[in-house]
Amino acid sequence: MSLSAPEAYAQARTLIDEVHSKDPASLELGYADAMEAWTLKLQPTAPPSLLLAARCQHLDRFSTPRSTYPEGKAGYLKWRRDLYTTQSLHAQRLLLSSGVSASEADSVRRYVSKENLALKNSSDEAKRDKVEKGTQVLEDAAVLVFLERELLAFVGGNEDWEREKWVGIMRKTWIKLSEEGKAAAMTIVPSLPKELQEILVEAVTTA
Template structure:
């Protein structure tokens, strides 16, 4: 019961997103769409994932629109500061939702640690799955628009190389199945060749 309640509360928070996306004449709050994409890729990579990982996957961008990228300097340090603040805030919100939904403090803290990707460098399998899923959603759902906004192809190739380096072998295999635009495919090939 706690899982369903927590999932509903996370999705309700996503539904507040004023930014929308329209697909097949259906308009959806963007972060709710993003959360569903995260769950879709989790199902492909780890269909037997436990409820705590499922909640962390769903909460990855929890209320992200409330701290826009433009609220930090347009520098590398500004970007990393923004990302760090988002991770801390989203983790705290996810933990609060979990506790309010009946989870123990320890389980809620685990969800928060996953959202923060706290144990990624320690080889935590669930954290790596979350990282893989986030990279896959970026490639599938955001990359084509992203590459159209950046004129410097070398910068894009560099970002693709960094994205590829973050993924496990299972994540990389799934990434190769994504149907990118012709330009997107060419950029990925350049990134992987270099």
């Protein structure tokens, strides 16, 4: 018996969260909740497929630790690219098995894979316009979750880094955001320690 669209979405969400529940560190369900919450704040009328995509941002990431790739920037970038591919395809399979339409499942695959996101910084306006709204919303949500939930721990684990390095990191983080994402990020800034606020302000003004 085929499921109605709402039932298919609910079934997909259940399957996605079953994967998250296997995370040995018990972090991914909380991360998925935060991604979904920020996606709704950024786009209150977000369709169910986009909310499902938000929950798939780190789908089964714990199965491919960063330590399984070489050290250094090249190793990190390959790890991240491979994750985008495996996570997006896994998400698509889960949605299809739940009865979500093929077109919506493919939209989720594109959003999670960050397809065409690199075009955002193109000097060609026509190319920039090819970045899908759903892809950018997920990118915004991921940055906002990082600022809200992960930044302090990240700083604490790298206290020996020079201030200028932190400014550079925050600058690269800031330019990932859309205008809506930047406005949302500014609501988080007051909750950060004073030194981090100053670093972020410097990064923003020099981005």
